[in-house]
Amino acid sequence: MKDPRIREIDARGYLKRLGAMIDVYTAAMDPPPEQLPGRRTIMERHATYPAFRAFIAERRRSVVGFVYGFHGEIGQWWHDVVYHALADLGSGQADVWLANPFEVAELHVHPAYQGRGIGRRLLETICAGRPESSVVLSTLDRPGSRARRLYQSVGMTDLLTGFEFPGGGPRYAVMAAPLPLAAKASTPKSA
Numbered sequence: 400m401k402d403p404r405i406r407e408i409d410a411r412g413y414l415k416r417l418g419a420m421i422d423v424y425t426a427a428m429d430p431p432p433e434q435l436p437g438r439r440t441i442m443e444r445h446a447t448y449p450a451f452r453a454f455i456a457e458r459r460r461s462v463v464g465f466v467y468g469f470h471g472e473i474g475q476w477w478h479d480v481v482y483h484a485l486a487d488l489g490s491g492q493a494d495v496w497l498a499n500p501f502e503v504a505e506l507h508v509h510p511a512y513q514g515r516g517i518g519r520r521l522l523e524t525i526c527a528g529r530p531e532s533s534v535v536l537s538t539l540d541r542p543g544s545r546a547r548r549l550y551q552s553v554g555m556t557d558l559l560t561g562f563e564f565p566g567g568g569p570r571y572a573v574m575a576a577p578l579p580l581a582a583k584a585s586t587p588k589s590a
């Protein structure tokens with residue numbers, strides 16, 4: 400099967416494709432259906448955040464994966480929740496990682512296309528050339544999951560684990576890496 404094409408879309412193109420992206424999100428994450436309208440509202444709002452950028456993976460004009468993110472700053476819900484949780488630890492991590500962060504808000508690949516390098520290409524593409532000093536995100540706290548392994552492989556480390564966002568729900572890991580991302584460590588072909 401031919402590799403899907405990765406391309407950037409502007410905020411208008413992003414809003415036009417929200418339905419297709421939410422379909423990918425639903426297939427990848429299997430969220431409770433009643434959460435989808437709220438997810439859509441959040442995604443619409445994110446398009447107005449500073450330095451917003453989005454990329455899609457496209458196959459025969461269908462969205463099979465997407466990533467988007469923006470400059471994280473005070474006053475944004477995720478930024479403030481994570482900042483205060485890190486500040487409460489008293490280790491100085493909040494100011495190290497959230498002084499000038501690029502926040503990756505969503506990265507999903509349709510299950511039929513997972514495990515073929517698309518998620519990695521989307522993540523590396525959106526992080527390339529960002530002006531911020533760190534990349535931060537939260538992901539379900541499932542050790543060994545594709546997402547956790549992908550993020551670890553580009554140098555992301557755990558800032559918080561088993562973290563419950565206000566309002567309840569599953570536990571998350573909050574991860575971060577310095578920008579630019581580290582090149583993926585190559586695996587020796589033979590010992």
Ligand SMILES: CC(C)(COP(=O)(O)OP(=O)(O)OC[C@H]1O[C@@H](n2cnc3c(N)ncnc32)[C@H](O)[C@@H]1OP(=O)(O)O)[C@@H](O)C(=O)NCCC(=O)NCCS
Binds near residue numbers: 507513516536539545
């Ligand atoms: C996480 C996700 C975006 C990764 O995209 P992907 O296209 O499937 O991942 P890739 O093929 O680029 O693989 C990335 C890494 O995941 C890991 N990985 C791949 N297949 C794996 C598997 N079966 N089990 C565990 N880890 C695996 C590897 O470390 C891989 O790196 P490699 O390229 O060196 O092999 C995608 O799997 C997904 O949408 N998952 C469900 C939703 C989700 O968790 N999104 C992230 C929310 S923050």
